[in-house]
Amino acid sequence: MSDVAAAAGRDRPEIRLRGLRKHFGERTALDDVSLAIAGAQIVGVVGPDGAGKTTLLRAIAGLLEIEAEEASVLGFDLRGDVTDLKSRLGYVPQSFSLYRELTVEENLRVIGRLNRLDESAFDERARPLLERTGLAPFTDRQAGALSGGMKQKLAIAAALLPRPSLLVLDEPTAGVDVLARDEIWSILQERKSEVLIAISTSYLEEVEACDRLVYLDGGRVVATGTPAELRARVPLELYRAWGDDPRAIARAARALPYVDGARATGSYARIEVRCDRTPGAERVLDDLARLRDARVALAEQTPIDTESTLLALARGDHLPAGSRGP
Amino acid sequence: MTADAANGDGDVIIRAEGLTRKFGDFTAVDDLTLRVERASIFAFLGANGSGKSTTIRMLIGLLTPTAGTIEVDGIDVIRNPRRVRDHIGYMGQKVSLYQGLSLRENVEFYAGLYGLDEKALAERWGPLAERLDLESSENEHPEDLPAGIRQRAGLALSTLHRPRVLFLDEPTAGVDVNNRALFWELIQEESDAGVTVFVTTHFLEEADYCDRVCFIDAGRLTADATPEELRRRFSPGYRVHVEAVNGAAARPGDARAERALSDLAERLRARGLRVERRTHAIDVAAESLDPEWLRAVSEVQLAHEGLRVSVEQPHMTDVFREIARGRAR
Numbered sequence: 001m002s003d004v005a006a007a008a009g010r011d012r013p014e015i016r017l018r019g020l021r022k023h024f025g026e027r028t029a030l031d032d033v034s035l036a037i038a039g040a041q042i043v044g045v046v047g048p049d050g051a052g053k054t055t056l057l058r059a060i061a062g063l064l065e066i067e068a069e070e071a072s073v074l075g076f077d078l079r080g081d082v083t084d085l086k087s088r089l090g091y092v093p094q095s096f097s098l099y100r101e102l103t104v105e106e107n108l109r110v111i112g113r114l115n116r117l118d119e120s121a122f123d124e125r126a127r128p129l130l131e132r133t134g135l136a137p138f139t140d141r142q143a144g145a146l147s148g149g150m151k152q153k154l155a156i157a158a159a160l161l162p163r164p165s166l167l168v169l170d171e172p173t174a175g176v177d178v179l180a181r182d183e184i185w186s187i188l189q190e191r192k193s194e195v196l197i198a199i200s201t202s203y204l205e206e207v208e209a210c211d212r213l214v215y216l217d218g219g220r221v222v223a224t225g226t227p228a229e230l231r232a233r234v235p236l237e238l239y240r241a242w243g244d245d246p247r248a249i250a251r252a253a254r255a256l257p258y259v260d261g262a263r264a265t266g267s268y269a270r271i272e273v274r275c276d277r278t279p280g281a282e283r284v285l286d287d288l289a290r291l292r293d294a295r296v297a298l299a300e301q302t303p304i305d306t307e308s309t310l311l312a313l314a315r316g317d318h319l320p321a322g323s324r325g326p
Numbered sequence: 327m328t329a330d331a332a333n334g335d336g337d338v339i340i341r342a343e344g345l346t347r348k349f350g351d352f353t354a355v356d357d358l359t360l361r362v363e364r365a366s367i368f369a370f371l372g373a374n375g376s377g378k379s380t381t382i383r384m385l386i387g388l389l390t391p392t393a394g395t396i397e398v399d400g401i402d403v404i405r406n407p408r409r410v411r412d413h414i415g416y417m418g419q420k421v422s423l424y425q426g427l428s429l430r431e432n433v434e435f436y437a438g439l440y441g442l443d444e445k446a447l448a449e450r451w452g453p454l455a456e457r458l459d460l461e462s463s464e465n466e467h468p469e470d471l472p473a474g475i476r477q478r479a480g481l482a483l484s485t486l487h488r489p490r491v492l493f494l495d496e497p498t499a500g501v502d503v504n505n506r507a508l509f510w511e512l513i514q515e516e517s518d519a520g521v522t523v524f525v526t527t528h529f530l531e532e533a534d535y536c537d538r539v540c541f542i543d544a545g546r547l548t549a550d551a552t553p554e555e556l557r558r559r560f561s562p563g564y565r566v567h568v569e570a571v572n573g574a575a576a577r578p579g580d581a582r583a584e585r586a587l588s589d590l591a592e593r594l595r596a597r598g599l600r601v602e603r604r605t606h607a608i609d610v611a612a613e614s615l616d617p618e619w620l621r622a623v624s625e626v627q628l629a630h631e632g633l634r635v636s637v638e639q640p641h642m643t644d645v646f647r648e649i650a651r652g653r654a655r
Contacts, residue, residue, distance in 0.1 A: 050473065149373065175373070177376075298623055300634075314502065
């Protein structure tokens with residue numbers, strides 16, 4: 001641990017990036033990324049496949065050599081020696097990377113030794129983590145024999161053991177059952193007042209649960225803001241039309257001249273109308289109720305949700321920050 | 327698609343009875359019985375390690391069950407594991423595209439496996455490539471394609487021989503939200519064209535795209551129903567809120583809106599629904615949405631300016647949370 005960081009006692013929970021770039025050979029993975037995040041919170045890194053989410057998380061965790069005008073994480077410069085930074089952060093990669101043949105407890109002990117925790121400090125920290133993650137009854141089980149959800153909880157416990165100031169998690173809940181996902185998120189929510197958490201996820205309800213979102217596309221930051229701020233910048237109106245045959249409703253709705261898109265789920269069709277083309281909600285509801293070739297029982301206008309927000313961002317159909325929402 | 331047909335002896339295309347698979351002492355799949363109706367979209371859900379993939383591998387003849395029977399499109403899969411493959415398309419979690427071959431070369435390779443001649447391939451591939459937006463990627467190698475396109479290419483290859491049943495094992499895993507939405511549109515089109523789709527996913531909200539949903543946990547079925555039946559059994563139900571947005575008596579027309587709300591409340595109560603009259607609003611609680619009374623709500627909405635309707639649907643993730651807790655208890 002460096003004297004500077006030790007003297008500060010507590011790291012500044014902040015990430016400041018300006019003009020950050022990362023190339024893999026000819027491919028540009030991150031392009032002119034600028035980001036200013038201050039204060040402990042949950043920051044969601046979202047965006048389409050290949051947008052650079054994993055690369056950004058790895059860069060923040062000091063795992064990549066990068067170019068930048070400024071690149072400071074917890075007050076450490078990513079362009080220099082990041083040994084001290086690495087001792088202040090926990091990183092949970094996409095694939096399980098603890099020792100499968102070691103038990104739950106042995107895995108944690110390895111982490112404890114690497115962080116020079118003595119026996120009593122280890123116990124004091126490991127017990128509550130094992131209790132909190134529900135792993136306490138399984139301390140003697142081999143990590144490789146744990147269920148997917150338990151493996152992820154062990155990985156998170158291991159990352160939290162050194163009491164990091166920054167926790168970086170790359171899709172920690174992918175493929176994990178819903179109750180384990182709930183538990184992982186409640187652990188993150190408990191910690192977020194003291195730890196800055198950067199996380200990527202493709203679950204819509206988890207995107208909503210983040211305090212702030214960083215939307216990447218093509219290696220660039222396209223939008224940042226709270227989930228509500230990003231929703232407010234979608235220049236669309238969203239309608240739902242309920243009826244027996246949502247697929248027929250979606251097809252019929254697409255024929256309306258001002259409808260941008262319509263898609264059926266099980267019980268309703270989601271219909272998007274661009275704000276600059278809408279004839280007004282009353283008229284849209286009227287038209288939907290009277291669709292030919294499809295029986296609509298009820299149509300309603302509904303607030304823009306996370307799904308519509310991410311779809312709009314992916315299409316490049318999003319108002320810039322500062323502009324007033326529809 | 328009616329849900330009830332699958333309960334009786336409707337047109338069942340996949341039928342598995344007492345399906346069991348053990349690996350040593352471990353029972354991966356435990357006495358599973360499944361019936362899938364022709365041309366339906368059948369969701370097979372469960373967490374990693376729940377027995378999902380083992381079940382699929384048995385259904386497509388890649389793995390022999392320890393016990394039980396399987397029939398797919400009239401074929402006894404256990405006796406004729408190879409014959410069933412002409413009738414089905416399969417797309418695994420790892421899309422089986424050959425790296426080093428271009429997409430076009432992959433297509434030709436698979437066409438050869440399925441015994442499609444050049445003419446048959448041209449007739450099939452042209453429209454398929456256009457619909458799945460693959461034309462501009464034909465000369466690319468799969469490893470250079472984004473996950474969403476790779477996934478669509480996998481779907482194209484699995485349907486090249488016009489199978490009657492499509493098995494899709496987590497086709498949307500690792501795919502972003504816009505490609506997931508597009509993928510489900512394609513799946514619905516296949517179903518509309520008469521193809522039966524057996525699909526797994528861990529995005530629980532995707533259950534709503536399906537006609538029937540099975541949930542597997544520790545090798546056993548814990549639910550087998552339509553999405554709406556699951557909502558009825560495992561959620562507090564729907565709420566429909568009708569509100570006079572301007573408030574009462576703000577304008578001459580608003581008093582009429584208030585009266586309309588009161589009338590609507592009476593009519594819905596007469597249908598046995600729980601209705602609460604609030605200030606400038608009513609709240610309706612219902613187990614499920616019945617088009618009959620929804621239309622009554624809709625008529626009132628259309629007849630009065632300034633009445634706003636909003637429907638609160640129980641989220642599928644909450645439904646599965648309830649199902650999972652039920653087992654945990």
